[in-house]
Amino acid sequence: xxxxxxxxxxxxxxxxxxxxxxxxxxxxxxxxxxxxxxxxxxxxxxxxxxxxxxxxxxxxxxxxxxxxxxxxxxxxxxxxxxxxxxxxxxxxxxxxxxxxxxxxxxxxxxxxxxxxxxxxxxxxxxxxxxxxxxxxxxxxxxxxxxx
Amino acid sequence: xxxxxxxxxxxxxxxxxxxxxxxxxxxxxxxxxxxxxxxxxxxxxxxxxxxxxxxxxxxxxxxxxxxxxxxxxxxxxxxxxxxxxxxxxxxxxxxxxxxxxxxxxxxxxxxxxxxxxxxxxxxxxxxxxxxxxxxxxxxxxxxxxxxxxxxxxxxxxxxxxxxxxxxxxxxxxxxxxxxxxxxxxxxxxxxxxxxxxxxxxxxxxxxxxxxxxxxxxxxxxxxxxxxxxxxxxxxxxxxxxxxxxxxxxxxxxxxxxxxxxxxxxxxxxxxxxxxxxxxxxxxxxxxxxxxxxxxxxxxxxxxxxxxxxxxxxxxxxxxxxxxxxxxxxxxxxxxxxxxxxxxxxxxxxxxxxxxxxxxxxxxxxxxxxxxxxxxxxxxx
Numbered sequence: 391x392x393x394x395x396x397x398x399x400x401x402x403x404x405x406x407x408x409x410x411x412x413x414x415x416x417x418x419x420x421x422x423x424x425x426x427x428x429x430x431x432x433x434x435x436x437x438x439x440x441x442x443x444x445x446x447x448x449x450x451x452x453x454x455x456x457x458x459x460x461x462x463x464x465x466x467x468x469x470x471x472x473x474x475x476x477x478x479x480x481x482x483x484x485x486x487x488x489x490x491x492x493x494x495x496x497x498x499x500x501x502x503x504x505x506x507x508x509x510x511x512x513x514x515x516x517x518x519x520x521x522x523x524x525x526x527x528x529x530x531x532x533x534x535x536x537x
Numbered sequence: 538x539x540x541x542x543x544x545x546x547x548x549x550x551x552x553x554x555x556x557x558x559x560x561x562x563x564x565x566x567x568x569x570x571x572x573x574x575x576x577x578x579x580x581x582x583x584x585x586x587x588x589x590x591x592x593x594x595x596x597x598x599x600x601x602x603x604x605x606x607x608x609x610x611x612x613x614x615x616x617x618x619x620x621x622x623x624x625x626x627x628x629x630x631x632x633x634x635x636x637x638x639x640x641x642x643x644x645x646x647x648x649x650x651x652x653x654x655x656x657x658x659x660x661x662x663x664x665x666x667x668x669x670x671x672x673x674x675x676x677x678x679x680x681x682x683x684x685x686x687x688x689x690x691x692x693x694x695x696x697x698x699x700x701x702x703x704x705x706x707x708x709x710x711x712x713x714x715x716x717x718x719x720x721x722x723x724x725x726x727x728x729x730x731x732x733x734x735x736x737x738x739x740x741x742x743x744x745x746x747x748x749x750x751x752x753x754x755x756x757x758x759x760x761x762x763x764x765x766x767x768x769x770x771x772x773x774x775x776x777x778x779x780x781x782x783x784x785x786x787x788x789x790x791x792x793x794x795x796x797x798x799x800x801x802x803x804x805x806x807x808x809x810x811x812x813x814x815x816x817x818x819x820x821x822x823x824x825x826x827x828x829x830x831x832x833x834x835x836x837x838x839x840x841x842x843x844x845x846x847x848x849x850x851x852x853x854x855x856x857x858x859x860x861x862x863x864x865x866x867x868x869x870x871x872x873x874x875x876x877x878x879x880x881x882x883x884x885x886x887x888x889x890x891x892x893x894x895x896x897x898x899x900x901x902x903x904x905x906x907x908x909x910x911x912x913x914x915x916x917x
Binding site: 414 | 703715
């Protein structure tokens, strides 16, 4: 079975980390864009409407991960986000989950963990989209008197 | 009888006879000596609080006796008796450290009150010494606590900063491994060397990851989540989770639970972490064929988890250090020295305490105490 690549946006102010994680994800067949701050993340999401999952660092100068997450969920409610934390406090990560993040990982993350979470996030997004499509279809059929 | 230990030294036997008799009537039981040398011999054999010595004596005089006593027994007080109207000798005595002097003929009540004053001074000094010791101990404890607190904050900060470069190393090595798996690179020269080195990087990152995550755990503010846990099942679970090593070493685990304790109110997640860690430590310390006792019992208002092994024991000089961060007797890579430090942190956060008792060659026993009243808190 051919795996459909996920379209991932990596957001981390650690340029080297974002670069290496992107290379690694690309190596396993994913499509990756990386940016280094919150503004660029939001700008990218506005420009490209085909991103599946955002991997978002929590601690960043300027807009931190939590603020970015709030904005993402406001503007793109269906976007799935995996939070990355270098910090031991799970509180911020849990706060992120409450705000709608799919999950969180502690740096340095285990790649297979990350891969599993990416897969889960993408699945959830697909299911959401599918449900919406079905609802829209039903609505359309009702309007045209097909049902 | 009064508990002041008194020694009279005087060459006048009649005077000694009288004074000892009167002292006994007052409830004292003083010792006596007729010269300085004999007096010092008594002091050598038994502790004396107050020495009452005549100044003018053949052989060693009172001042010499005083100097010797003060030199050898600094806490003993000396009252000098002068048979002459001159106070010169007495003053000289005070300069040498006598508590006071009395002129003969002495008034008996005056003597008794002087002895009491001297004894009071001894008691006061002892008290002061005790207080000073206590204060020093408290100060040391406070310094240690403060140092640990700031160390925790610093360690967590450092761990956080290290996690980022560690993550870069992790991703870089991981990426290189992925590249090596590509078909077109199947036949590159020295492939095994690359793989070996990349695996070493992987292992080292993992080691560092465990340390930084443990360090971050020190200041983690996770709240306790209490729930009612089946005691028997809970201990079984712990034995099971530490199971592989127990089986490999042929160690027998003996579980004991008070019949009255069917369920306990604890934070199962955190207490489990603590107990598995302690059982694993016990397994490491115990030779093949040894025993580990895992006990859960009630004691008044507390519940006690006791993990006792028949292992090698902890030397006395290490016993105080085992809860300090980074203290380990294991070789590099096998122990961070953070386990017990974190365990104690977790237990204290949960309102409990941990004690250790160990004898080299016999074994070690860790006792964790949690208040039962936690139950009340959660029921409210």
